[in-house]
Amino acid sequence: MYTKYRIKSILIAAAMTSVLSSCSNFLETEPSDFVAPETYYKNAEEVYNALTGVYSTIHQETVYGNNYSCLISGVDDLSYYDRNNISGEVYVNDHTPGNTILLDTWTALYAGINNANLLLEKIDGATMDESLRTRYKGEARFLRAYYHFLLAQAWGDVPMKTESQKDVTKVNTPKSTQAEVLDFVINEMEACVDMVDNTVYNPSVSHVKKTVVEGVLARVCLTRAGYPSNGGKPYYEKALRWANEVKNSGKHDLNPDVYALFKNMASDKVDTKYNESIWEAEFLGNRTEGHYSAGRIGNVNGILNNADPNIANGDGYGYGFFSSTTILWDLYLKTQNGTTPDARRDLSMAPYTYNKGVKTNWAATNIVQRNCGKFRREWETLFPKDKNRTPENFPLLRYADVLLMIAEADNEVNQGPTVLAYECINKVRARAGVLPLSGLSYDQFKQELKDERGRELCFEGLRKYDLVRWGDYVTAVHDNLGAAVANTSRWQTAKGFAALYAKRTEKRHEFLPIPTKELGLNKALVQNPLW
Numbered sequence: 001m002y003t004k005y006r007i008k009s010i011l012i013a014a015a016m017t018s019v020l021s022s023c024s025n026f027l028e029t030e031p032s033d034f035v036a037p038e039t040y041y042k043n044a045e046e047v048y049n050a051l052t053g054v055y056s057t058i059h060q061e062t063v064y065g066n067n068y069s070c071l072i073s074g075v076d077d078l079s080y081y082d083r084n085n086i087s088g089e090v091y092v093n094d095h096t097p098g099n100t101i102l103l104d105t106w107t108a109l110y111a112g113i114n115n116a117n118l119l120l121e122k123i124d125g126a127t128m129d130e131s132l133r134t135r136y137k138g139e140a141r142f143l144r145a146y147y148h149f150l151l152a153q154a155w156g157d158v159p160m161k162t163e164s165q166k167d168v169t170k171v172n173t174p175k176s177t178q179a180e181v182l183d184f185v186i187n188e189m190e191a192c193v194d195m196v197d198n199t200v201y202n203p204s205v206s207h208v209k210k211t212v213v214e215g216v217l218a219r220v221c222l223t224r225a226g227y228p229s230n231g232g233k234p235y236y237e238k239a240l241r242w243a244n245e246v247k248n249s250g251k252h253d254l255n256p257d258v259y260a261l262f263k264n265m266a267s268d269k270v271d272t273k274y275n276e277s278i279w280e281a282e283f284l285g286n287r288t289e290g291h292y293s294a295g296r297i298g299n300v301n302g303i304l305n306n307a308d309p310n311i312a313n314g315d316g317y318g319y320g321f322f323s324s325t326t327i328l329w330d331l332y333l334k335t336q337n338g339t340t341p342d343a344r345r346d347l348s349m350a351p352y353t354y355n356k357g358v359k360t361n362w363a364a365t366n367i368v369q370r371n372c373g374k375f376r377r378e379w380e381t382l383f384p385k386d387k388n389r390t391p392e393n394f395p396l397l398r399y400a401d402v403l404l405m406i407a408e409a410d411n412e413v414n415q416g417p418t419v420l421a422y423e424c425i426n427k428v429r430a431r432a433g434v435l436p437l438s439g440l441s442y443d444q445f446k447q448e449l450k451d452e453r454g455r456e457l458c459f460e461g462l463r464k465y466d467l468v469r470w471g472d473y474v475t476a477v478h479d480n481l482g483a484a485v486a487n488t489s490r491w492q493t494a495k496g497f498a499a500l501y502a503k504r505t506e507k508r509h510e511f512l513p514i515p516t517k518e519l520g521l522n523k524a525l526v527q528n529p530l531w
Contacts, residue, residue, distance in 0.1 A: 037164075041122035044132055050119045051136055054143050055206070056293075057112030062104040063150075064281035064394050065295030071101055072154060072512070073461035074301065074322055077476040078331075078454055079372065080498040082323035090512070091321075093477075093504045097513035097531055105154075106515050109147045110161065116144035117164040138195025139208045142216075145188035149220055152181040153465050156228070156511035156528060160184055172524035179229035182220060186238070189217045205270055205393070206282035211246045215278055215397045218243035218405045225412070226469030228510075233413060240409035243402050247424075251275055252399040254431050259347055265393040266298065266379035279397040287386045294389035298375035301459060305354035305377070312384035314357060316377025322459065324349040324370045325498075326484045326491055331455050335434035343432045347373055348458050368495045372459040400428050400456050408449050417445040425449065428456055468510050477505040506530075 040046055058064055071091045074081075081091045088094055090101050119140045123133060144162075151158045159173040160181055176184075198210040218239045225235035246252065255261050255274040264271050265280065285292020304320025311317045332345035350373030352361045362370055375392055382391050403424040410421035417425075417440060426436040429452065437448055453466055467473040482502035485491050491498075508530030519525050 037118055037122060041119070041126050043126055044128035047119065047123055047126050047128060047133075047136055050115070050122075051140060054112060054115045054119060054140050057108055057115070057143075057147060058206070058281050058396075059283060059293040059295070060108050061295060062101075062108040063112075064396070065283065065293075065297070066300060067101050067105045067108075068150060068154070069281070069295075069297065069394050069461045070301045070322065072105060073464055074459070075477075075509075076463040076467060077481045078325055078328040078458045078463055079322050080325060080368075080481075080501055081321055082371070082495070083321065084497040092501045093509045094501075095513075097516040097519070097527065099515075102512055103515040103517055106151070106518060109151050112147045113144050113161050114164055116140045116147075117162065120144070121164055134195050135197055138192040138213075141188050142192040142196060142208050142213055145185040145192070146216060148181055149185045149216075149223075152178045152185070153223060154512050155514065157181075158514075159522070159525070171522050173522060174524040175526070177229070179224065179231065182224040182229060182231075185220050186217065186224065189213055189220065193217075203270055203272065204282065205277050205280040208279070211249055211251055212279045212397060214242045214245040214249075215402050215405075218246070218402065218409070219397075222405060222409065223465065223469050227471040236409045236412040239405060240413055243405040243409060246278070246399070246402045247406060252278060252402070254400060254403075254427065256431060258344060258431060261398075262347065262374050262376070263379045265395065266376060266391075267381040268391060268393070274399075276399045277395055277397075278399060278402070280393040280395055282393050283391050285389075285391060286382050286384060287389050288384065292389075294386065294391055295394070296388065296390065297392040297394050298377045298380070298390045299388055301372045302375045302377055303350045303353060303371045303373060305357070308354060308357035310357070311387060314385075315354065315359075316380055316385045316390070317387045318354075318371075318377055320353070320371040322372045323368060323495075324372070325481060326367050326487070327481060328454065328458055329367045331451050334451065335429070335432065335455065337434060340433060342434055342455065344455055348455075349373055350376070365490075366492075368491050368498070374459050395460055398457075398460075400431075401453075401462070403428050404449065404453050404456065408446075408453075411442060411445050411449065416442040421445065425452055428452060432456075473510050474505060474507055477502055477509075481505075 041050060061067065075091055075093060086092045088096070090099055095102065120137065123137060148160060156178045157175040158181060160176045161173060193210060193213050196208050196210055196213055221235045221239035221242065224231040225239065253274045253276065255271060255276045261276055265277065271277065283293055283295040283297065285294045287294060299317065300319050300321045302318040302320070305315055305318040308314045308317065328349065332342040335342045349370040351370065352359050353371065354360065377385065377390060380390060380392060407417070407421040407425040411417045422437060429436060440448065450470065454463060457463065464473065467476050482499060485496060485499040485502060488496065511528055513528050513531035514525055519527060
């Protein structure tokens with residue numbers, strides 16, 4: 001386990017200056033523990049410590065600990081927030097630019113960018129081994145680019161920041177278009193490919209290695225190829241190239257047991273045989289020790305369990321906030337082989353809940369009551385279990401995703417699937433026990449690919465962004481999900497409140513609004529269209 005990044009991350013992030021975040025934090029907070037950039041970064045240890053501060057953004061609750069992974073990104077057609085009478089929140093598409101979740105996540109991502117900028121500006125003055133300097137530079141540049149990507153993916157047009165914040169009065173940075181930001185990200189990541197580690201100096205799934213860069217590059221290129229930047233074929237070609245680099249490395253394969261993949265994430269195990277999980281947001285601790293970076297994975301996006309009398313040493317507390325839709329059920333029904341369901345269905349759509357601590361199976365007709373099942377607190381092995389914070393990891397890049405990216409890019413580049421596209425998509429399907437595809441046209445394969453990504457990657461924070469780049473988001477949520485909820489014979493009336501979420505969804509929800517507070521600080525910013 002790569003604990004040094006995680007254990008030190010909170011300490012280092014707090015010790016670095018408050019100007020490392022957005023200007024709003026600097027204006028409102030006078031740090032009590034200040035490390036001046038002018039006197040830091042003298043040697044390899046200090047650079048390493050600073051690098052942990054760059055990594056720490058990933059593990060914050062405002063990013064992959066909860067906000068970005070679940071509340072912001074889990075707003076799609078395959079899941080819904082399973083609570084009635086929720087208003088004003090991003091996870092039901094009823095937010096405004098003043099929403100605090102948006103501000104907190106925006107602030108955290110720009111803090112990570114600023115941490116990276118500081119390190120990159122100071123690292124050449126440190127006394128250290130040159131190969132180590134190159135590797136640390138590569139990781140910092142990649143993470144800076146990745147945080148820009150997360151912003152552009154969720155907000156669209158955003159400011160690019162490639163220098164650290166040195167003067168609090170100079171904060172007026174205009175937005176760049178999403179296309180410009182994504183091109184910057186692609187160029188930066190391509191420059192990092194041969195800078196980062198390509199050995200096994202650290203086996204952690206949270207550590208940036210060469211195949212991490214290549215796989216994420218493929219994802220960024222697919223985003224740039226699609227709506228709204230519409231880069232088209234050149235970027236599909238790039239996506240195909242970089243995803244193929246991961247495949248051809250021979251370092252990753254599919255774990256034949258898809259359940260084992262997520263059990264490992266819950267129990268902090270690293271699978272060195274298959275290495276399907278290429279990159280994870282790694283969380284640590286149960287809040288009973290001095291160092292922890294526990295998140296909310298499995299607690300907010302897991303199975304409902306709010307009445308266990310022995311929660312600390314039992315199956316773990318869960319709110320069951322995210323449940324499945326009939327659209328997701330039908331995707332699995334489509335691949336069912338006779339009476340044998342797709343192996344991923346009951347993993348993704350938990351077939352049971354807890355009633356006063358007792359596991360209770362759902363009836364076959366109970367579809368929309370089924371919570372997200374990929375992140376299960378019962379799989380955690382660290383005791384006692386905290387009520388609201390978990391050590392469960394969150395997947396950022398899996399080999400199954402890489403294979404599906406190859407299949408998608410291949411179909412787009414060649415305007416029809418080649419042998420490679422079929423090989424990759426059928427490998428993913430074979431693990432799930434479903435029949436292979438063959439003989440499809442470009443349009444047919446594209447639809448199958450969209451469906452397969454939904455079946456394989458649901459609840460992993462990718463579906464909304466897939467729908468947006470395909471130009472399908474409003475239709476999928478407003479129209480298709482709205483119609484599904486209206487079918488009360490399958491969508492039980494007690495859960496009919498999900499119709500309001502679908503009805504609210506409109507074009508402006510493809511991207512988030514710039515936080516009101518940021519607009520007040522950065523006078524060069526203008527609000528996103530339709531907001």
